Amino acid sequence: AAGVIQSPRHLIKEKRETATLKCYPIPRHDTVYWYQQGPGQDPQFLISFYEKMQSDKGSIPDRFSAQQFSDYHSELNMSSLELGDSALYFCASSLASQGNQPQHFGDGTRLSIL
């Protein structure tokens, strides 16, 4: 079965640069979620979109923004990168309109800030 696709899998940037992470949800899923997982930490929710509208917001820095496009894929844009942004970034998707459907996660983008 098709899974959540994230790209790139690995990304190396320097401080103050920008980065864009992409997420392609499972086909027909209407909701995407972004999570950040630092080394040795639990995943932390950043932001989610339901039917292309922002639906929930967590601990996402103001330097980050995200959107969901008409084809339901999503992009997480990160600017003025800091060393502390080094982490795994996961995207998940679900068919939230069907009620209590679990989120399915991609394998993440590992972002390293030098």
Add this chain to the structure above:
Amino acid sequence: LAKTTQPISMDSYEGQEVNITCSHNNIATNDYITWYQQFPSQGPRFIIQGYKTKVTNEVASLFIPADRKSSTLSLPRVSLSDTAVYYCLVGLNNAGNMLTFGGGTRLMVKP
């Protein structure tokens, strides 16, 4: 969002049944209980979800008592490849609601 409490770590041996209990005293009426498995450097993988009583699928069973203040994930006959972190999450998976991951249980399966 209901707070959850799980053991920090557990050890087991191949072929044994493993039961991981999660406490969620403040679970709301509409909340579901969902368990995820995570291997290092991989995304969390959905294992099982339930609302009450017992749910079973091809990989695990989930036992939820009548008061729903706790739940137990049961993994039958674990193997080395079941070594992972297991998260219990409680909430309502509707319309973009976030998941709150709070310290999972690190299961180590030994030969």
